[in-house]
Amino acid sequence: MALEPFLGTGAQKAFFFTVIIQAIVVLTMVGITYGMVAGEDLFDTSVRYKTLPCYLALFALAEIFEVFMVFDALRLRNIIQLFGVTSFHLALMVIGAIQVPQTRDALVSRSAAECARRFDWIECDGPGTLFWRVRPFLIVAPVIIGVSLLILGWYLKELYSEFGWAIFHVVGANPRMKTMYQYYQIMICLLKFDFFFFTGVTMQLLILVLKSSSAEFGITVAAIPIVLILLVLCGLAVQREIKWIMSISLVMMLASLSYLRIYAHGVARGQLTSYFIPVYKLVRFYQPQNAELYSTTRASLTIFTIVAFLLLFTSFGIGLRCFFDFDKGLAPSKIHSAPTKRPPLQSKESSGLKPDTSGIPLGPRISIE
Incomplete structure (x- = not known):
């Protein structure tokens, strides 16, 4: 059974x-919301209004990332990554729904009694x-994501059947090799999501907390490409089975996971440090002195x-499993994965096979390349 080319089936195109x-529609809704609030020149008056720039930046990054991940998964016929994208899509719907009350908290600062005495169209x-x-546009975004999620779920079933053959084209029918290759695919997928969530948290902190003129702002921005390089090196180590890079x-x-305890101890002593790894900011979000700073986000x-944090923890566990699978014969399959294009058809004459002249129709054959 030959593999279908990239976007060669209706299910691939539909997905x-x-x-x-949905990315175009959602970004339009978010852009309209941002434009309405930006027109009132509120972003520089109070930090609580910065939830809208965070919302816009977060969804812009998320939608671009999702389109890239779907393109990459369909091109490589990676069904595991498509499942990851579908789960990511569900998370986007949850984040979109959360933005409705968060935006209300940011914009509405007066009680009903105060507004009854003196109405203010911004703070009431x-x-x-x-x-x-802005509320209708905020509501439309998670609704559109939810509807598209149902469509993606429907076509994911078809793609699961369609891409089920891809792994056989790479590693054959050996169950042990198939399991090792699936862990390899999971690890590569996790590394991509690691980068997105690291960038997402860092970007929100840059908008909310740090001033562009501060040295810490530059260090935090520089951390993004550094983490990207580290994750790319990790992916290369998994693919090429380079043990020393994988060990590092x-x-x-x-070390990143262990640092959480050190960071929490520093918080207790009033020593707040390091924006490099965003998971350690969790303690700071709920400190009383930061209540206003993070109230709307x-x-x-x-x-x-x-x-x-959970992705990093899972990446360590799966990475450890992949490390133990090194030097077991999977490296050629990782490097020479499933072809992204359908191989050219060959005629019987050009392939060295003699045409059938018996007059008996040939039945369909299924082969695993």
């Missing part, structure tokens, strides 16, 4: 273009206020930070 269309809630103007990567992951930051 890919569903993601693109109710008909005619700024929040009521695992040690750094373990605490929920999304907490979700991102916890997910980033």
Whole structure:
């Protein structure tokens, strides 16, 4: 059974273009919301209004990342990555739903009694206020993501059957090799999501906390390409089975996880340090002295930070499993993965086979290349 080419089936096209269309619609809704609030020149008046720039930047990054991940998964016929993208899509819907109350907390700062005495269309809630103007666009975003999630789930079933043959084209029918290759695919997928969630948390902290003129701002921005390089090296080590690079990567992951205890101890002593790894900011989000700073973005930051920590923990475990699979014959399959294009058809004459002249119709044959 030959592999279908990239975007060569209806299921592939439907999955890919569903993601693109929902990304365009969601970014339009977020852009309209941002434009309405930006028109009031509120972002420099109070930190609580910065939830909208965070919302816009987060969804812009997420939608671009999702389109890339779907393109990459379909091109490589990686069904595991498609499952990861679908789970990521569900997380986007949750984040989009959380943004509705977070935006209300950011915009509405007066109680109903205060608004009854003196109405302010920016700081009050109710008909005619700024929040009521932007609320429909905030609601549309998670609704569109939810509808597209149902479509993606439907076509994911078809792609599961379609891409099920891809792994046989790479490693054959050996169950042991198949399991090792699946762990390799999971590890590569996790590294990509590690980078997104690290960047997502760091980006939100840059918008909320750090001033562009500070040295810490530059250090934090520089951390993003450094982490990207480290993750790329880890992926290369897994693919090429380079033990010394993989060992360093695992040690750094373990050190990052262990550093949480050191960081929490530093917080207790008033020594707040390091923006390099965002998971360690979790303690700071809930400190009383930072209540106002994170009041409107605490929920999304907490979700991102916890997910980033869990992904890092899972990456260490899967990476350790992949390390133990080195030198067991899987390296050629990792380097020469499933072809991204359908091989050219050959005629019987050009392939050296004599045409059938018996007049008996040939039945369909299934082969594993």
